Amino acid sequence: MGLEFLRFGAPVAFAALGESIGQRAGVLNIGLEGFMLMGAYVAFRVTGATGNPYLGLLAGVVAGVVLALIQGFLTIHNTADQVVVGTAVNLLALGLTNTLFRAQFGKSGELVRVPSLPTLFGPFDAGLILLGILVIALSLWLARSKWGLANRAVGEYPPAVQSAGLSVTRIRWQAALLAGAFAGLAGAYLVVGVAHTFAENMVAGRGFVAIAMVTFGRWRPWGVVLASLFVGYIDSLQYQWQGRSALPVELFQALPYLGALLVLVFVGRGAAAPAALGVPYRRER
Structure with a gap:
């Protein structure tokens, strides 16, 4: 399969990279699955309508920002519980995309193909190249910029940041x-970079992974992306092994999630999350 595993890992890498930034600032997005699903559906519709996968990627980004505005209004502005709101976003996205998908395509939507991202250098398409650029840029930005330092401080002790003006x-x-x-973007890439179509609940747990x-x-861009690509590698293996074994297909489909669970148990022990993660901030007057 060569470097094809990069495509399988990229959706998780995009989502995890963004989530690491949010968590560094104390924002926990349990609704990541729903964000990816909405991004995937919108990218599917826009790419199908225009024939342009790049517009599909952009549309997925817009869908994610719109959902973030709604969720942020509830959790940041109104200090609602981040876990409860995130769970609601997951349910909303699943119900909405399923309803819209069935209304337009019925049960045959999985047969509707959309244009995929063309490769630019060897096996690398624009999405993979963008992922490489983003992880380098964010690593430098978070480590060396004033905003990056402030973002990390907000996730640890918000009152100190507020006191600093x-x-x-x-x-x-x-x-x-x-x-x-x-x-x-993660959901959109899943459509135009990996599956080239849309199916109900196609994110299939990648948001939680x-x-x-x-x-x-460890909330570091490079670490997050490499971990995600490792899961992508395991995901790619299941397609190779399915045709070579008499074991149930479901067992191979569970491999990426089992792999994520095992590395989290054995490698994630002792990882210290930002102290203010998931804690609403109410400014003292």
Whole structure:
């Protein structure tokens, strides 16, 4: 299969990369699965209508940002519970995409193909090249820029950031919107870079795997992406092994999730999450 595993791992890598930024600022997005699903559906419809997979990617990003605006209004502005809201987003996205998909395509939608991203250099398409650029840029930005340092500080002790004259709310909004854009991009790439079609619940747990990869990667861009690509490699193996064994197909389909669980148990132990992760911030007056 060569480097094809990069394509399988890229959707999880995009989502996990964005989620790591959000979590560094104390924003936990349990709704990552729903974000990816909405990004995938919107990318499928836009790519199918225009024949342009690049517009599909952009549309997926927009879908992720719109969802982030809604979720951020509830969790950042109104300090609602992030886990409850994220769970609701997952259910909303699943129900909405299934309803719209069936209304338009019935049961035959899985046969509708959309144009895929063309390869630019060997097996690398624009999505994979973008992933490489983003992980380098974000690593430098988070480590060396004022915003990157503030983003990390907000996730540890928000009152200190507020005392320094910076807005905790603004920084969390910025991180949440950026994470939403990455999640929408992840879903869009799943359509135009991997599957070239849409199916109900096609994200199939990748959003939750991405959340696990953030912990596995210690909230560092390089670590998060490498962990995600490792899961992508395991995912690619299942397609090779399915035709060579008499074991149930479901066993091979579970391999990526079993792999994510095992590395999280054995490698993720002792990983210290940001102290203010998931904690609503209410400014003291």
